Amino acid sequence: MLDLIIKNARLRFDNRTHRINIEEGKISSIDGGEVSAKKKIDARGLLVTESYVIAHLHLDKVYTYSVADKNTAEKYHKGNSIDAIREASRIKESLNEQVIYRNAKRAINNALKYGVCAIRGFADVDDILELKGIRALLKLKEEFSGMIDLQVVAFPQEGILSQKSTEELLEKAIELGADVVGGIPWIEKNNESKEKHVRKVLQIAVKHNKDVAMLVDDCCTSSSRTLEILARETIRNKWKGRVQACHARAMQFYDEEYLERVCELCELAGMSLVINPHTGPCNPPVERLLDKGITLALGQDDCSDAYYPFGRCKMTEVAFIASHVLRMMLPSHFESLYDMITCNPARIMRIDNFGIEEGRYARLVILPVRTVYEAIWYQAEPLILVNGNKLFKLKSRS
Numbered sequence: 193m194l195d196l197i198i199k200n201a202r203l204r205f206d207n208r209t210h211r212i213n214i215e216e217g218k219i220s221s222i223d224g225g226e227v228s229a230k231k232k233i234d235a236r237g238l239l240v241t242e243s244y245v246i247a248h249l250h251l252d253k254v255y256t257y258s259v260a261d262k263n264t265a266e267k268y269h270k271g272n273s274i275d276a277i278r279e280a281s282r283i284k285e286s287l288n289e290q291v292i293y294r295n296a297k298r299a300i301n302n303a304l305k306y307g308v309c310a311i312r313g314f315a316d317v318d319d320i321l322e323l324k325g326i327r328a329l330l331k332l333k334e335e336f337s338g339m340i341d342l343q344v345v346a347f348p349q350e351g352i353l354s355q356k357s358t359e360e361l362l363e364k365a366i367e368l369g370a371d372v373v374g375g376i377p378w379i380e381k382n383n384e385s386k387e388k389h390v391r392k393v394l395q396i397a398v399k400h401n402k403d404v405a406m407l408v409d410d411c412c413t414s415s416s417r418t419l420e421i422l423a424r425e426t427i428r429n430k431w432k433g434r435v436q437a438c439h440a441r442a443m444q445f446y447d448e449e450y451l452e453r454v455c456e457l458c459e460l461a462g463m464s465l466v467i468n469p470h471t472g473p474c475n476p477p478v479e480r481l482l483d484k485g486i487t488l489a490l491g492q493d494d495c496s497d498a499y500y501p502f503g504r505c506k507m508t509e510v511a512f513i514a515s516h517v518l519r520m521m522l523p524s525h526f527e528s529l530y531d532m533i534t535c536n537p538a539r540i541m542r543i544d545n546f547g548i549e550e551g552r553y554a555r556l557v558i559l560p561v562r563t564v565y566e567a568i569w570y571q572a573e574p575l576i577l578v579n580g581n582k583l584f585k586l587k588s589r590s
Protein backbone atom coordinates (compact mmCIF):
# COMPACT_ATOMS: atom_id res chain seq x y z
CA MET A 193 0.00 0.00 0.00
CA LEU A 194 1.24 3.48 -0.93
CA ASP A 195 1.51 6.40 1.51
CA LEU A 196 -0.26 8.92 -0.69
CA ILE A 197 -2.05 9.12 -4.02
CA ILE A 198 -2.91 12.42 -5.69
CA LYS A 199 -5.41 11.72 -8.44
CA ASN A 200 -6.67 14.01 -11.21
CA ALA A 201 -3.52 16.13 -10.95
CA ARG A 202 -2.90 18.46 -13.88
CA LEU A 203 0.82 18.68 -14.65
CA ARG A 204 2.67 21.59 -16.22
CA PHE A 205 3.64 20.29 -19.62
CA ASP A 206 0.57 18.48 -20.88
CA ASN A 207 -3.07 19.29 -20.56
CA ARG A 208 -4.11 15.94 -19.12
CA THR A 209 -4.65 14.78 -15.56
CA HIS A 210 -2.53 12.14 -13.86
CA ARG A 211 -2.30 10.00 -10.77
CA ILE A 212 0.82 10.69 -8.69
CA ASN A 213 1.80 7.79 -6.41
CA ILE A 214 3.97 8.60 -3.41
CA GLU A 215 5.79 6.09 -1.24
CA GLU A 216 8.33 6.78 1.50
CA GLY A 217 8.55 10.43 0.50
CA LYS A 218 9.26 9.68 -3.16
CA ILE A 219 7.20 9.71 -6.34
CA SER A 220 7.08 5.97 -6.95
CA SER A 221 5.15 6.25 -10.21
CA ILE A 222 2.95 8.50 -12.29
CA ASP A 223 -0.21 6.79 -13.61
CA GLY A 224 1.17 3.35 -12.81
CA GLY A 225 1.00 0.42 -10.43
CA GLU A 226 -0.68 0.41 -7.05
CA VAL A 227 -4.00 2.18 -6.57
CA SER A 228 -4.53 1.79 -2.82
CA ALA A 229 -2.94 4.21 -0.37
CA LYS A 230 -3.15 5.27 3.27
CA LYS A 231 -4.23 8.71 2.08
CA LYS A 232 -5.85 9.87 -1.15
CA ILE A 233 -6.32 13.40 -2.46
CA ASP A 234 -8.49 14.28 -5.41
CA ALA A 235 -6.91 17.31 -7.11
CA ARG A 236 -10.03 17.63 -9.30
CA GLY A 237 -8.06 18.71 -12.36
CA LEU A 238 -6.15 21.45 -10.56
CA LEU A 239 -2.49 22.22 -11.27
CA VAL A 240 0.18 20.30 -9.37
CA THR A 241 3.72 21.66 -9.71
CA GLU A 242 7.07 21.51 -7.98
CA SER A 243 7.06 23.52 -4.77
CA TYR A 244 8.91 26.84 -4.56
CA VAL A 245 12.57 27.49 -3.78
CA ILE A 246 14.18 30.75 -2.64
CA ALA A 247 17.90 30.81 -3.43
CA HIS A 248 18.52 34.32 -2.08
CA LEU A 249 16.97 35.84 1.04
CA HIS A 250 18.56 38.10 3.67
CA LEU A 251 16.87 36.13 6.42
CA ASP A 252 18.65 37.92 9.29
CA LYS A 253 17.21 41.29 8.21
CA VAL A 254 13.53 40.39 7.68
CA TYR A 255 10.88 42.55 9.38
CA THR A 256 13.31 45.30 10.36
CA TYR A 257 11.69 47.92 8.12
CA SER A 258 9.90 49.62 11.03
CA VAL A 259 13.21 50.41 12.74
CA ALA A 260 15.18 51.08 9.55
CA ASP A 261 16.40 54.48 8.41
CA LYS A 262 14.01 55.32 5.56
CA ASN A 263 16.84 57.04 3.62
CA THR A 264 18.38 53.63 2.97
CA ALA A 265 15.69 52.51 0.53
CA GLU A 266 15.74 55.88 -1.23
CA LYS A 267 19.51 55.73 -1.74
CA TYR A 268 19.45 52.08 -2.82
CA HIS A 269 16.69 52.65 -5.36
CA LYS A 270 18.55 55.62 -6.81
CA GLY A 271 21.55 53.36 -7.39
CA ASN A 272 23.63 54.70 -4.48
CA SER A 273 24.01 51.25 -2.96
CA ILE A 274 27.26 51.73 -1.02
CA ASP A 275 25.78 54.54 1.11
CA ALA A 276 22.59 52.49 1.52
CA ILE A 277 24.56 49.53 2.88
CA ARG A 278 26.42 51.81 5.32
CA GLU A 279 23.18 53.27 6.59
CA ALA A 280 21.43 49.90 6.81
CA SER A 281 24.21 48.51 8.99
CA ARG A 282 23.19 50.86 11.83
CA ILE A 283 20.15 48.68 12.51
CA LYS A 284 22.45 45.87 13.52
CA GLU A 285 23.15 47.60 16.85
CA SER A 286 19.54 46.85 17.82
CA LEU A 287 19.57 43.21 16.72
CA ASN A 288 20.47 40.21 18.81
CA GLU A 289 20.18 36.47 18.35
CA GLN A 290 16.65 36.30 19.81
CA VAL A 291 15.30 39.10 17.62
CA ILE A 292 16.84 37.61 14.47
CA TYR A 293 15.54 34.17 15.40
CA ARG A 294 12.00 35.49 15.98
CA ASN A 295 11.87 37.53 12.76
CA ALA A 296 13.41 34.79 10.61
CA LYS A 297 11.00 32.22 12.05
CA ARG A 298 8.08 34.42 11.03
CA ALA A 299 9.45 34.62 7.48
CA ILE A 300 10.02 30.85 7.27
CA ASN A 301 6.48 30.17 8.48
CA ASN A 302 5.20 32.53 5.81
CA ALA A 303 7.31 30.76 3.19
CA LEU A 304 5.84 27.44 4.27
CA LYS A 305 2.34 28.86 3.99
CA TYR A 306 3.08 29.87 0.40
CA GLY A 307 4.47 26.47 -0.61
CA VAL A 308 8.23 27.04 -0.30
CA CYS A 309 10.28 23.89 0.36
CA ALA A 310 13.83 25.32 0.46
CA ILE A 311 15.57 28.61 1.29
CA ARG A 312 19.17 29.79 1.02
CA GLY A 313 19.16 32.25 3.91
CA PHE A 314 21.94 34.83 4.26
CA ALA A 315 23.21 35.87 7.71
CA ASP A 316 25.72 38.71 8.10
CA VAL A 317 29.02 38.03 9.81
CA ASP A 318 30.94 41.16 10.84
CA ASP A 319 32.32 43.12 13.77
CA ILE A 320 28.84 44.14 14.96
CA LEU A 321 26.74 41.00 14.62
CA GLU A 322 29.61 38.51 14.83
CA LEU A 323 27.91 35.08 14.71
CA LYS A 324 24.53 36.02 16.18
CA GLY A 325 22.68 35.75 12.85
CA ILE A 326 24.40 32.47 12.00
CA ARG A 327 23.43 30.95 15.35
CA ALA A 328 19.80 32.05 14.99
CA LEU A 329 19.50 30.61 11.47
CA LEU A 330 21.24 27.35 12.37
CA LYS A 331 18.75 26.86 15.18
CA LEU A 332 15.89 27.37 12.69
CA LYS A 333 17.53 25.02 10.19
CA GLU A 334 17.26 22.26 12.75
CA GLU A 335 13.76 23.20 13.90
CA PHE A 336 12.32 23.24 10.38
CA SER A 337 14.21 20.16 9.19
CA GLY A 338 11.90 17.94 7.12
CA MET A 339 9.60 20.87 6.39
CA ILE A 340 11.90 23.43 4.77
CA ASP A 341 15.49 22.80 3.68
CA LEU A 342 17.32 25.82 5.03
CA GLN A 343 20.86 26.42 3.79
CA VAL A 344 22.69 29.04 5.84
CA VAL A 345 25.04 31.44 4.04
CA ALA A 346 27.78 33.14 6.07
CA PHE A 347 27.69 36.56 4.45
CA PRO A 348 30.32 39.30 5.00
CA GLN A 349 27.91 42.20 4.25
CA GLU A 350 30.35 44.92 5.36
CA GLY A 351 33.28 43.56 3.32
CA ILE A 352 36.24 41.39 4.23
CA LEU A 353 39.27 43.61 3.66
CA SER A 354 37.95 46.58 5.63
CA GLN A 355 37.05 44.56 8.75
CA LYS A 356 39.63 42.83 10.84
CA SER A 357 37.63 39.92 12.17
CA THR A 358 35.41 38.95 9.25
CA GLU A 359 37.69 36.39 7.63
CA GLU A 360 38.06 34.56 10.92
CA LEU A 361 34.30 34.81 11.54
CA LEU A 362 33.61 33.22 8.16
CA GLU A 363 35.75 30.24 9.16
CA LYS A 364 34.02 30.04 12.53
CA ALA A 365 30.59 30.17 10.89
CA ILE A 366 31.52 27.19 8.74
CA GLU A 367 32.73 25.31 11.84
CA LEU A 368 29.38 26.04 13.51
CA GLY A 369 27.54 24.51 10.54
CA ALA A 370 26.98 27.23 7.90
CA ASP A 371 26.42 25.58 4.52
CA VAL A 372 27.58 28.23 2.05
CA VAL A 373 30.33 30.88 1.94
CA GLY A 374 29.03 34.31 0.96
CA GLY A 375 30.77 37.35 -0.46
CA ILE A 376 30.22 40.92 -1.63
CA PRO A 377 33.39 42.00 -3.45
CA TRP A 378 31.99 45.03 -5.27
CA ILE A 379 31.79 47.14 -2.08
CA GLU A 380 35.54 46.91 -1.37
CA LYS A 381 37.58 50.10 -1.89
CA ASN A 382 39.60 49.35 -5.01
CA ASN A 383 40.13 46.70 -7.68
CA GLU A 384 42.93 45.04 -5.75
CA SER A 385 40.74 44.54 -2.65
CA LYS A 386 37.85 43.34 -4.81
CA GLU A 387 40.07 40.64 -6.28
CA LYS A 388 41.42 39.73 -2.86
CA HIS A 389 37.87 39.45 -1.50
CA VAL A 390 36.83 36.99 -4.22
CA ARG A 391 40.02 34.96 -3.79
CA LYS A 392 39.59 34.67 -0.03
CA VAL A 393 35.97 33.50 -0.32
CA LEU A 394 36.86 30.88 -2.94
CA GLN A 395 39.82 29.77 -0.85
CA ILE A 396 37.62 29.21 2.23
CA ALA A 397 34.93 27.46 0.14
CA VAL A 398 37.38 25.08 -1.50
CA LYS A 399 39.12 24.36 1.81
CA HIS A 400 35.81 23.36 3.46
CA ASN A 401 34.15 21.92 0.32
CA LYS A 402 31.33 24.48 0.40
CA ASP A 403 29.29 26.27 -2.27
CA VAL A 404 29.71 30.01 -2.84
CA ALA A 405 26.95 32.64 -3.00
CA MET A 406 28.27 36.08 -3.84
CA LEU A 407 26.54 39.43 -4.29
CA VAL A 408 28.13 41.18 -7.26
CA ASP A 409 27.75 44.62 -8.86
CA ASP A 410 24.54 45.55 -7.08
CA CYS A 411 24.69 49.08 -8.50
CA CYS A 412 23.99 50.94 -11.69
CA THR A 413 27.47 51.72 -13.00
CA SER A 414 29.21 49.94 -15.87
CA SER A 415 32.55 50.15 -14.03
CA SER A 416 31.42 47.63 -11.39
CA ARG A 417 32.83 44.38 -12.79
CA THR A 418 33.22 41.85 -10.01
CA LEU A 419 31.06 39.28 -11.82
CA GLU A 420 33.97 38.85 -14.22
CA ILE A 421 36.44 38.41 -11.35
CA LEU A 422 34.16 35.82 -9.77
CA ALA A 423 33.84 33.87 -13.02
CA ARG A 424 37.63 33.84 -13.54
CA GLU A 425 38.31 32.73 -9.97
CA THR A 426 35.64 30.02 -10.22
CA ILE A 427 37.37 28.64 -13.31
CA ARG A 428 40.83 28.95 -11.72
CA ASN A 429 39.68 27.08 -8.60
CA LYS A 430 37.82 24.47 -10.68
CA TRP A 431 34.66 25.22 -8.67
CA LYS A 432 32.32 24.81 -11.65
CA GLY A 433 28.66 24.40 -10.70
CA ARG A 434 29.31 25.48 -7.10
CA VAL A 435 29.08 29.26 -7.46
CA GLN A 436 25.97 31.45 -7.38
CA ALA A 437 26.13 35.14 -8.21
CA CYS A 438 23.34 37.46 -7.03
CA HIS A 439 22.05 40.78 -8.35
CA ALA A 440 24.67 41.80 -11.02
CA ARG A 441 22.51 44.84 -11.79
CA ALA A 442 25.46 46.67 -13.39
CA MET A 443 25.24 44.26 -16.37
CA GLN A 444 22.48 46.48 -17.73
CA PHE A 445 25.14 49.13 -18.44
CA TYR A 446 27.91 46.97 -19.90
CA ASP A 447 28.77 47.64 -23.55
CA GLU A 448 27.93 44.90 -26.02
CA GLU A 449 31.46 43.51 -26.37
CA TYR A 450 32.12 43.34 -22.62
CA LEU A 451 28.69 41.88 -21.91
CA GLU A 452 29.27 39.07 -24.39
CA ARG A 453 32.68 38.31 -22.83
CA VAL A 454 31.26 38.20 -19.28
CA CYS A 455 28.35 35.96 -20.34
CA GLU A 456 30.80 33.55 -21.96
CA LEU A 457 32.96 33.49 -18.83
CA CYS A 458 29.91 32.79 -16.62
CA GLU A 459 28.93 29.96 -18.93
CA LEU A 460 32.45 28.50 -18.82
CA ALA A 461 32.46 28.77 -15.03
CA GLY A 462 29.09 26.98 -14.80
CA MET A 463 27.89 29.87 -12.71
CA SER A 464 24.27 30.58 -11.87
CA LEU A 465 22.63 33.93 -11.21
CA VAL A 466 19.85 34.95 -8.84
CA ILE A 467 18.19 38.20 -9.86
CA ASN A 468 15.80 40.30 -7.80
CA PRO A 469 13.94 42.69 -10.12
CA HIS A 470 11.48 43.84 -7.47
CA THR A 471 14.08 45.07 -4.95
CA GLY A 472 16.28 47.35 -7.05
CA PRO A 473 16.49 49.77 -9.94
CA CYS A 474 18.21 47.93 -12.82
CA ASN A 475 18.61 44.37 -14.04
CA PRO A 476 20.80 41.96 -16.03
CA PRO A 477 19.72 41.03 -19.60
CA VAL A 478 17.57 38.05 -18.67
CA GLU A 479 16.67 36.68 -22.09
CA ARG A 480 20.27 36.79 -23.23
CA LEU A 481 21.42 34.91 -20.13
CA LEU A 482 18.67 32.32 -20.64
CA ASP A 483 19.77 31.89 -24.28
CA LYS A 484 23.32 31.29 -23.04
CA GLY A 485 21.98 28.44 -20.89
CA ILE A 486 22.94 30.12 -17.61
CA THR A 487 20.77 28.92 -14.72
CA LEU A 488 18.71 31.93 -13.64
CA ALA A 489 16.48 32.21 -10.59
CA LEU A 490 14.32 34.88 -9.01
CA GLY A 491 15.15 35.54 -5.37
CA GLN A 492 12.99 37.05 -2.66
CA ASP A 493 16.09 39.03 -1.57
CA ASP A 494 14.39 41.11 1.13
CA CYS A 495 11.27 40.92 3.26
CA SER A 496 10.34 44.23 4.86
CA ASP A 497 13.81 45.56 5.62
CA ALA A 498 15.85 48.72 5.05
CA TYR A 499 16.16 48.03 1.31
CA TYR A 500 12.64 46.87 0.43
CA PRO A 501 9.46 47.51 2.41
CA PHE A 502 7.38 44.58 1.09
CA GLY A 503 7.93 40.86 0.47
CA ARG A 504 6.28 37.84 2.07
CA CYS A 505 8.18 34.84 0.69
CA LYS A 506 5.43 34.32 -1.86
CA MET A 507 7.26 33.39 -5.02
CA THR A 508 4.29 33.68 -7.40
CA GLU A 509 4.16 37.32 -6.30
CA VAL A 510 7.87 37.71 -7.12
CA ALA A 511 7.30 36.11 -10.56
CA PHE A 512 4.31 38.39 -11.18
CA ILE A 513 6.34 41.53 -10.44
CA ALA A 514 9.29 40.22 -12.47
CA SER A 515 7.06 39.67 -15.52
CA HIS A 516 6.28 43.42 -15.46
CA VAL A 517 9.72 44.76 -14.60
CA LEU A 518 11.45 42.51 -17.16
CA ARG A 519 8.61 42.78 -19.73
CA MET A 520 8.20 39.02 -19.86
CA MET A 521 4.58 38.58 -20.87
CA LEU A 522 4.55 35.93 -23.60
CA PRO A 523 3.30 32.39 -22.88
CA SER A 524 6.88 31.04 -23.12
CA HIS A 525 7.96 33.66 -20.58
CA PHE A 526 5.48 32.34 -18.01
CA GLU A 527 7.14 28.91 -18.07
CA SER A 528 10.61 30.54 -17.79
CA LEU A 529 9.47 32.66 -14.85
CA TYR A 530 7.95 29.63 -13.18
CA ASP A 531 11.19 27.65 -13.66
CA MET A 532 12.95 30.61 -12.02
CA ILE A 533 11.01 30.09 -8.79
CA THR A 534 11.06 26.26 -8.79
CA CYS A 535 13.57 23.98 -10.54
CA ASN A 536 16.23 26.61 -11.35
CA PRO A 537 16.78 27.76 -7.75
CA ALA A 538 16.63 24.08 -6.72
CA ARG A 539 19.50 23.38 -9.14
CA ILE A 540 21.40 26.38 -7.75
CA MET A 541 20.99 25.06 -4.20
CA ARG A 542 22.00 21.60 -5.51
CA ILE A 543 18.84 19.96 -4.15
CA ASP A 544 18.90 16.38 -5.41
CA ASN A 545 16.01 14.70 -7.10
CA PHE A 546 13.93 17.82 -7.64
CA GLY A 547 10.95 17.76 -10.04
CA ILE A 548 7.75 15.85 -10.61
CA GLU A 549 9.12 12.66 -12.10
CA GLU A 550 9.23 9.03 -11.09
CA GLY A 551 11.89 8.29 -8.50
CA ARG A 552 12.23 11.91 -7.38
CA TYR A 553 11.59 13.24 -3.92
CA ALA A 554 7.99 14.43 -3.49
CA ARG A 555 8.17 18.23 -3.25
CA LEU A 556 4.98 19.57 -4.74
CA VAL A 557 2.09 21.98 -4.38
CA ILE A 558 -1.56 21.71 -5.42
CA LEU A 559 -2.73 25.10 -6.67
CA PRO A 560 -6.27 26.47 -7.09
CA VAL A 561 -5.67 27.10 -10.82
CA ARG A 562 -5.13 25.05 -13.99
CA THR A 563 -2.10 26.64 -15.66
CA VAL A 564 1.22 28.26 -14.79
CA TYR A 565 -0.06 31.43 -16.47
CA GLU A 566 -2.97 31.57 -14.01
CA ALA A 567 -0.68 30.73 -11.09
CA ILE A 568 1.37 33.86 -11.89
CA TRP A 569 -1.64 35.99 -12.83
CA TYR A 570 -3.51 35.32 -9.58
CA GLN A 571 -0.35 34.80 -7.50
CA ALA A 572 -2.01 31.57 -6.52
CA GLU A 573 -1.76 30.36 -2.95
CA PRO A 574 -1.22 26.61 -2.66
CA LEU A 575 -3.98 24.48 -1.17
CA ILE A 576 -1.62 21.68 -0.22
CA LEU A 577 2.15 21.33 0.11
CA VAL A 578 3.80 17.91 0.10
CA ASN A 579 7.38 17.67 1.26
CA GLY A 580 8.52 14.03 1.37
CA ASN A 581 6.43 12.27 3.98
CA LYS A 582 4.91 15.49 5.24
CA LEU A 583 1.65 16.91 3.97
CA PHE A 584 0.49 20.41 4.83
CA LYS A 585 -3.05 21.64 4.23
CA LEU A 586 -2.52 25.33 3.63
CA LYS A 587 -5.84 26.65 2.47
CA SER A 588 -9.33 25.31 2.06
CA ARG A 589 -10.86 25.24 -1.39
CA SER A 590 -13.33 27.93 -2.21
Ligand SMILES: [Zn+2]
Pocket residue numbers: 248250407438439493
Ligand atom coordinates in the same frame (compact mmCIF):
# COMPACT_ATOMS: atom_id res chain seq x y z
ZN1 LIG B 1 20.52 40.69 -1.82
